[in-house]
Amino acid sequence: MAVPEFVHKLIEEAAAARKKAYVPYSHFGVGAALLDADGHIHHGCNIENAAYGPTNCAERTAVFRAVADGHAPRSFKAIAVIADTEDPVSPCGICRQVMSELCGPDMPVYLTNLKGDIQETTVAALLPGAFTSRDFKEAE
Ligand SMILES: O=c1ccn([C@H]2C[C@H](O)[C@@H](CO)O2)c(=O)[nH]1
Numbered sequence: 001m002a003v004p005e006f007v008h009k010l011i012e013e014a015a016a017a018r019k020k021a022y023v024p025y026s027h028f029g030v031g032a033a034l035l036d037a038d039g040h041i042h043h044g045c046n047i048e049n050a051a052y053g054p055t056n057c058a059e060r061t062a063v064f065r066a067v068a069d070g071h072a073p074r075s076f077k078a079i080a081v082i083a084d085t086e087d088p089v090s091p092c093g094i095c096r097q098v099m100s101e102l103c104g105p106d107m108p109v110y111l112t113n114l115k116g117d118i119q120e121t122t123v124a125a126l127l128p129g130a131f132t133s134r135d136f137k138e139a140e
């Protein structure tokens with residue numbers, strides 16, 4: 001699909017991030033590149049663990065490191081995710097939930113693969129009915 005020029009750069013950065021994946025168990029590297037409000041790009045890769053459960057996906061790594069670097073939650077402009085998949089890579093449920101908390105609902109998400117397929121979606125479209133703080137604050 002045709003996308004704005006900056007998206008190609010974001011996808012290139014996601015591919016570079018993927019090269020840093022630590023994936024001794026799945027051998028399935030994933031890269032993510034998150035664009036912040038200042039125009040800077042934050043890399044994320046998946047980082048696995050012998051205990052499996054502590055594994056962190058590429059999307060979460062990118063979002064967590066940008067927040068840890070002082071960028072305000074929901075200030076981000078776009079994220080690209082890439083893996084060597086047949087179809088554009090599909091973020092897991094945990095990453096969808098994390099993006100729904102830390103990225104704005106309308107933030108574009110570019111799901112891609114090494115073949116150059118691009119699927120544009122949004123944070124809200126990836127997780128309809130997301131659990132949010134409104135769900136429990138109303139109970140107070
Ligand atoms: O969107 C995705 C899907 C999977 N993974 C990782 C988790 C694990 O390390 C490997 C196989 O599931 O891929 C990601 O980083 N992002």
Ligand SMILES: [Zn+2]
Nearest residue numbers: 057091092095
């Ligand atoms: Zn995930």
